[in-house]
Amino acid sequence: MAKITENLAQIQANIERAKSRAHAGKPVQIIAVTKEVDVERTEEAIEAGLIHLGENRPEGITTKREAIKHEAQWHFIGSLQTRKVKQVIHQLDFLHSLDRLSLAEEIEKRADRVIKCFVQANVSGEESKHGLAKDEVVPFIRSLADMTKIEVVGLMTMAPNTDNEQVIRDVFRNLKNLQQEVVALQLPYAPCTELSMGMSNDYEIAVEEGATFVRIGTALVG
Numbered sequence: 001m002a003k004i005t006e007n008l009a010q011i012q013a014n015i016e017r018a019k020s021r022a023h024a025g026k027p028v029q030i031i032a033v034t035k036e037v038d039v040e041r042t043e044e045a046i047e048a049g050l051i052h053l054g055e056n057r058p059e060g061i062t063t064k065r066e067a068i069k070h071e072a073q074w075h076f077i078g079s080l081q082t083r084k085v086k087q088v089i090h091q092l093d094f095l096h097s098l099d100r101l102s103l104a105e106e107i108e109k110r111a112d113r114v115i116k117c118f119v120q121a122n123v124s125g126e127e128s129k130h131g132l133a134k135d136e137v138v139p140f141i142r143s144l145a146d147m148t149k150i151e152v153v154g155l156m157t158m159a160p161n162t163d164n165e166q167v168i169r170d171v172f173r174n175l176k177n178l179q180q181e182v183v184a185l186q187l188p189y190a191p192c193t194e195l196s197m198g199m200s201n202d203y204e205i206a207v208e209e210g211a212t213f214v215r216i217g218t219a220l221v222g
């Protein structure tokens with residue numbers, strides 16, 4: 001296994017190059033997706049300077065948070081069953097998979113503070129993917145107006161698994177357009193300044209298209 005510091009240096013260099021190609025100025029935060037690795041490797045990630053960690057199962061986030069005493073920002077990136085909200089809501093700093101009203105209502109009921117949420121969109125329309133259809137995103141965000149525990153910090157998507165770069169790029173560009181639509185609404189509970197998009201195979205394209213959070217597992221800690 002390669003050292004995380006070496007992987008990270010390579011990824012940071014790639015991100016900087018992607019930013020300069022796109023003349024993008026916004027900082028890009030790297031979320032180390034540690035869902036497939038153990039506590040020790042996760043600690044190595046933190047020691048390498050990574051502060052954002054991503055898990056996709058309630059058990060994963062609970063176990064790691066218990067074992068790891070360092071300061072970190074915990075991102076829940078998997079789809080979240082309503083009945084599991086109670087278990088994880090106090091463990092996470094960011095939720096990347098808000099995609100339905102029943103989930104928002106359960107968060108409203110269980111959270112003891114405002115939760116920073118990304119609304120997940122299924123831009124490509126693939127059936128296997130979670131998230132709201134493109135034209136459901138704005139109405140959904142409007143429907144959250146009465147929630148006091150939800151802040152929509154941004155939008156999240158996953159690109160299809162394809163070698164066709166243009167298809168991937170279009171998905172990311174569509175998400176960026178949607179985000180700007182939400183920003184223009186100037187909803188106090190939905191600043192929506194962030195874009196969570198890009199994984200090991202497509203983060204450079206995502207950065208070129210305006211990602212502010214990339215979620216990287218395999219290429220970083222795998």
Ligand SMILES: *Cc1c(COP(=O)(O)O)cnc(C)c1O
Nearest residue numbers: 033056077199200215216217218
């Ligand atoms: C696993 C996962 C990632 C990271 O994927 P890699 O290809 O290993 O970088 C990113 N986002 C989500 C939602 C994931 O489930």
